[in-house]
Amino acid sequence: MTNSKMKPHHDMGGDQAGPITPDRPDDPIFAKPWHKRVLGLTVAGGAMGAWSIDTSRFWRESLPKTDYQSFTYYEKWLAALTNLFVAKGFVTRDEIINGLPSGPKQPLHDAALDADRVLAMLAAGAKASRPEVTKPLFQKGQKVRTCLPDATKLQMPGHTRLPHYAAGKIGVILFYHGYHVLPNSNAHFLGECPEPLYSVEFSSADLWPDGRAGDVVIVDCWQSYLEPLT
């Protein structure tokens, strides 16, 4: 069994929760004007290349539990973005406190995204796939067992994309996606360390006490999340 005390607050698959409120067809894409500003700042900030999407995710999920649970979605993005700009040395805490930069207005930074590059940047994206180094360890249809999330982390507390509900469970390899950047290292600036990535299928009945036989859940797992079943 996984230790529920160790389950971080962002890893919520399977938790008890209230009803879902579907949106209505005429709901706006952005509920508040500042939401879109946060989205734009986050995408533009990320395009500077000073951190990866894995780092952004890790900094959002590392917000203190009280903030993570009380913040709305775009407040989490904003908080993590602010912390990252400060941590990477682009902005100082004093500047945040004063609401003003410490010096005169600066020309656009070399790495900053200028408006002319936006369309090309969005259209290109950033592929996570990397060339295959050696053949994958697991074959389609093979049974595997997942590790515990903490066992996949390269440091504590660290980043992983293995959810607790799928930890220590037996599943079957459904797809091999080639080599992908490993978030567990990349989030912490420890290198891309690409690994084979698989879609692993689990029977709902194996995941949940009330799981329905026949229904399945598929989780994408890097090779180091998996052990062969002997």
Added chain:
Amino acid sequence: MLSFFMPHDHHDEDAHSLLPSEPALRVKALETILVQKGLIDPAAVDAIIDRYEHHIGPQIGAGLIARAWSDPAFKAQLVNNTDGILSDLGFGGRQGEHIVVVENTPDCHNLVVCTLCSCYPWPVLGVPPAWYKSDAYRSRAVREPRQVLAEFGVIIPPEQKIRVWDSTAEIRYLVLPMQPAQSLGLDESELALWVNRNAMIGTGLPQPPAET
């Protein structure tokens, strides 16, 4: 002791907590500093917002599904060479670099979630709706998909199995719904109106377009 780059290395108090408490003012305060320091071009932010508010949205995915329903050769390409065909059509890009199309059949209904954050195929569906990012959906979709679907008004018959795709990597999943019998024979542009966003996430089914 190795020193890694971590969110809480040096300060107990997060930098973000130093910003004003009202969210709209908080964003404004940060943007002001970033623009003054040359780190952000406000025109770039405007351009990003414009793309997601006016250009990139579920109408792109709906067009792809309608074409797949109309043209078996295109459907085969969309399912088997997804990234190639999306790139050729100019619909690839950020948060949709690796898309897998999962097809609903009478035996299997597909449902997409991201339990760890809010991963979603942006280039074909746009920005995710609030419910997709909610704690309730992220918590419940993997454990009780049939009850979740019922809250969206979708009842899956017991003999149809459910496959829930938890988007834990950079693979993004797009559901190819079954074409409703009543829509057979319609042309591609009419069919696109039957394909709503939720049908491509799995929380909906294609519906006749609302009367206008």
